[in-house]
Amino acid sequence: MTKDALAGTKPFTVEEVLRDDHLKPGKIVYTVKNYGRSPGWVTSQWANAKIVSVINGLDDKPDYFSGKGSMAIPKCDDFLEPESDLKNEIFVSSDDIDTVASGTSFLYVYGIITYRDVWNKTHDTRFCFYWHAPQSGDLNPLGWYAEGPVGYSRQT
Numbered sequence: 001m002t003k004d005a006l007a008g009t010k011p012f013t014v015e016e017v018l019r020d021d022h023l024k025p026g027k028i029v030y031t032v033k034n035y036g037r038s039p040g041w042v043t044s045q046w047a048n049a050k051i052v053s054v055i056n057g058l059d060d061k062p063d064y065f066s067g068k069g070s071m072a073i074p075k076c077d078d079f080l081e082p083e084s085d086l087k088n089e090i091f092v093s094s095d096d097i098d099t100v101a102s103g104t105s106f107l108y109v110y111g112i113i114t115y116r117d118v119w120n121k122t123h124d125t126r127f128c129f130y131w132h133a134p135q136s137g138d139l140n141p142l143g144w145y146a147e148g149p150v151g152y153s154r155q156t
Helices: 003-007 014-018 094-101
Strands: 027-033 040-052 071-073 078-080 085-091 106-117 122-132 143-146
Touching: 027 040, 027 106, 040 085, 040 094, 078 085, 094 106
Parallel strands: none
Antiparallel strands: 027 085, 040 071, 040 078, 040 106, 106 122, 122 143
């Protein structure tokens, strides 16, 4: 996924590609989707973009609700019918992204979404994704990969 696809902006110029701007996410859009067969209500959500110096460099336990790249909507009651979704944005400064594009650091986006079902039971979904910016000789494609320590991804 390119910065263009993430931000919905104009195509890159030759100069932007030569500066590796196409490898820099900047604005990250994530989607909360109801995959169930009944409606649900999103009661809170939180996401954080964290840049680390080593691959898999996240703490063993998620550090929710802190960090300069964090976005929180602590109390909401968004109704989601089956197969509907809700888009959210999180931003990472271009200064922070430069080291990710060059391969000297690594970007993770992780978060937690809590929701209640039609029987008023509370659930949560935790997610973690890694932004892969291929370096010379790397055959893995550019994009987001579901990856991170065990406690970062789960559904209840």
